Amino acid sequence: xxxxxxxxxxxxxxxxxxxxxxxxxxxxxxxxxxxxxxxxxxxxxxxxxxxxxxxxxxxxxxxxxxxxxxxxxxxxxxxxxxxxxxxxxxxxxxxxxxxxxxxxxxxxxxxxxxxxxxxxxxxxxxxxxxxxxxxxxxxxxxxxxxxxxxxxxxxxxxxxxxxxxxxxxxxxxxxxxxxxxxxxxxxxxxxxxxxxxxxxxxxxxxxxxxxxxxxxxxxxxxxxxxxxxxxxxxxxxxxxxxxxxxxxxxxxxxxxxxxxxxxxxxxxxxxxxxxxx
Numbered sequence: 295x296x297x298x299x300x301x302x303x304x305x306x307x308x309x310x311x312x313x314x315x316x317x318x319x320x321x322x323x324x325x326x327x328x329x330x331x332x333x334x335x336x337x338x339x340x341x342x343x344x345x346x347x348x349x350x351x352x353x354x355x356x357x358x359x360x361x362x363x364x365x366x367x368x369x370x371x372x373x374x375x376x377x378x379x380x381x382x383x384x385x386x387x388x389x390x391x392x393x394x395x396x397x398x399x400x401x402x403x404x405x406x407x408x409x410x411x412x413x414x415x416x417x418x419x420x421x422x423x424x425x426x427x428x429x430x431x432x433x434x435x436x437x438x439x440x441x442x443x444x445x446x447x448x449x450x451x452x453x454x455x456x457x458x459x460x461x462x463x464x465x466x467x468x469x470x471x472x473x474x475x476x477x478x479x480x481x482x483x484x485x486x487x488x489x490x491x492x493x494x495x496x497x498x499x500x501x502x503x504x505x506x507x508x509x510x511x512x513x514x515x516x517x518x519x520x521x522x523x524x525x526x527x528x529x530x531x532x533x534x535x536x537x538x539x540x541x542x543x544x545x546x547x548x549x550x551x552x553x554x555x556x557x558x559x560x561x562x563x564x565x566x567x568x569x570x571x
Contacts, residue, residue, distance in 0.1 A: 298314055306507060307335040307508050308334055309334040311327070312339070312340070317343070317345060317346065317349045331521055336419045336508065337520075338510050338518050341515075342516060343515050351374050351375065359545045361543040365448065377538065378538065385529060386477075386529045387530065388476055388528065389420065389477065390478060390526055391475045391525065392522050398548050405541040406516070407514060407515070408515070410513065415532070415533045416509050417509070417518065419526070420526045420527070422471035422473065423470070424505075426472045437497075438551065439554055440556075441484070442458060442459075443455060444456050444457070459552065460473060460474055460551070465550065471523070473549060474494060475498070481494075
């Protein structure tokens with residue numbers, strides 16, 4: 295790995311990578327990058343040049359099959375590349391893990407910023423392995439036996455919903471992480487509503503602690519690749535000028551964890567009631 299320059303981005307997660315030609319990525323080089331991704335959870339390529347759409351998609355295919363997102367705008371002629379344009383409302387300024395309301399959420403994303411404001415518009419990532427490991431042992435044991443419902447209601451009336459373990463086991467490393475997020479996680483069905491609300495608020499706070507976070511300042515052409523199975527991210531909305539990114543997202547796997555130790559509680563509270571709270 296001597297040809298690749300790797301520098302830690304923070305104490306919690308993230309590494310900056312230089313010396314890689316992403317336009318002509320080889321299997322050998324990608325294997326090195328994949329090992330770095332598993333170790334650091336998010337990789338930054340600060341000196342990258344703008345990728346051709348073909349190279350961007352090819353980079354993603356080393357990880358798996360690229361997603362064709364059902365809602366977001368696409369790069370013309372390239373349905374696998376989502377265009378995130380701040381002038382069209384693409385400002386995800388809530389901590390989240392992408393698309394956890396699907397049964398098989400994406401495993402990773404590769405985002406390149408092709409136009410950025412002169413200041414502001416950073417993105418933050420949070421290490422959900424640390425978020426879990428820093429909880430007390432009794433709380434970790436309790437959470438290992440729970441699931442959570444993740445939900446998204448599209449303006450067109452379509453509602454997406456999926457149930458996942460509160461604690462996810464990484465399919466490659468075996469390491470455990472919190473798998474709830476403020477944007478999409480609705481409730482813990484084994485608990486009463488007040489209990490679910492209280493536990494989730496505590497977990498959201500733990501997931502977002504500054505000690506678990508790294509922050510990246512974009513320059514035009516810079517790329518970030520992150521493991522969606524063990525991170526959350528937040529796009530800082532502190533700018534007014536236009537910001538445009540192009541993202542390839544890799545289709546997911548089904549989150550796995552311990553079997554739930556308790557049944558769902560049966561009560562009159564519906565998912566719609568939770569969404570309206």
